Amino acid sequence: NAGVTQTPKFRILKIGQSMTLQCAQDMNHNYMYWYRQDPGMGLKLIYYSVGAGITDKGEVPNGYNVSRSTTEDFPLRLELAAPSQTSVYFCASSPDRNGYTFGSGTRLTVV
Amino acid sequence: KNEVEQSPQNLTAQEGEFITINCSYSVGISALHWLQQHPGGGIVSLFMLSSGKKKHGRLIATINIQEKHSSLHITASHPRDSAVYICAVDKGGSEKLVFGKGTKLTVNP
Numbered sequence: 001n002a003g004v005t006q007t008p009k010f011r012i013l014k015i016g017q018s019m020t021l022q023c024a025q026d027m028n029h030n031y032m033y034w035y036r037q038d039p040g041m042g043l044k045l046i047y048y049s050v051g052a053g054i055t056d057k058g059e060v061p062n063g064y065n066v067s068r069s070t071t072e073d074f075p076l077r078l079e080l081a082a083p084s085q086t087s088v089y090f091c092a093s094s095p096d097r098n099g100y101t102f103g104s105g106t107r108l109t110v111v
Numbered sequence: 112k113n114e115v116e117q118s119p120q121n122l123t124a125q126e127g128e129f130i131t132i133n134c135s136y137s138v139g140i141s142a143l144h145w146l147q148q149h150p151g152g153g154i155v156s157l158f159m160l161s162s163g164k165k166k167h168g169r170l171i172a173t174i175n176i177q178e179k180h181s182s183l184h185i186t187a188s189h190p191r192d193s194a195v196y197i198c199a200v201d202k203g204g205s206e207k208l209v210f211g212k213g214t215k216l217t218v219n220p
Contacts, residue, residue, distance in 0.1 A: 031206070033208075040212065042113070042115070042197070042210035042212045043197075043199075048206055058207060059207075092154075097142075097201060099156055100144065100208070102153055102156070105152075
């Protein structure tokens with residue numbers, strides 16, 4: 001039982017490049033989330049999904065896209081990376097919002 | 112004003128001391144979560160509370176719904192407790208957690 005797996009752990013992007021952050025969970029959780037964590041700030045919700053085929057915007061969705069074609073996977077796409085997207089990204093999942101499992105994070109630097 | 116406020120922002124203690132971290136919130140909630148984040152590491156869920164008190168080992172979490180306040184206590188603190196402790200609330204009717212900024216705890220030997 002791997003829990004929530006995020007890849008890659010670290011990435012450096014140049015301004016204007018694109019990339020996909022991968023998130024997979026093997027617990028059959030319906031709810032999945034993408035957060036970003038900036039220094040000195042609380043985690044901010046980027047996008048979330050309540051089940052396969054359903055996604056919705058969080059607080060800070062601009063510059064990002066997601067898809068949820070399966071229960072297990074919830075990739076986050078960055079188009080045209082900007083320095084403001086330098087952050088640590090966390091994926092999380094929950095069966096019913098009564099408990100959350102977080103991935104180990106992806107540290108992204110845009111230069 | 113943030114919907115979830117934690118205090119203190121930073122806390123340094125000596126090994127063995129009793130630690131208290133506070134969380135106040137200004138919105139209606141269905142549950143409150145305490146999370147732990149070690150340096151460079153991922154985030155681990157410690158407690159979920161909707162009322163009363165929970166205990167796990169040396170960690171105790173309490174919540175007072177009327178006062179909109181929760182505390183996380185660590186008894187007999189140890190250097191391995193050094194981490195950032197994050198309070199998050201589940202707003203009733205919302206799919207989203209709202210997070211505090213975290214309390215950075217350092218326990219010196």
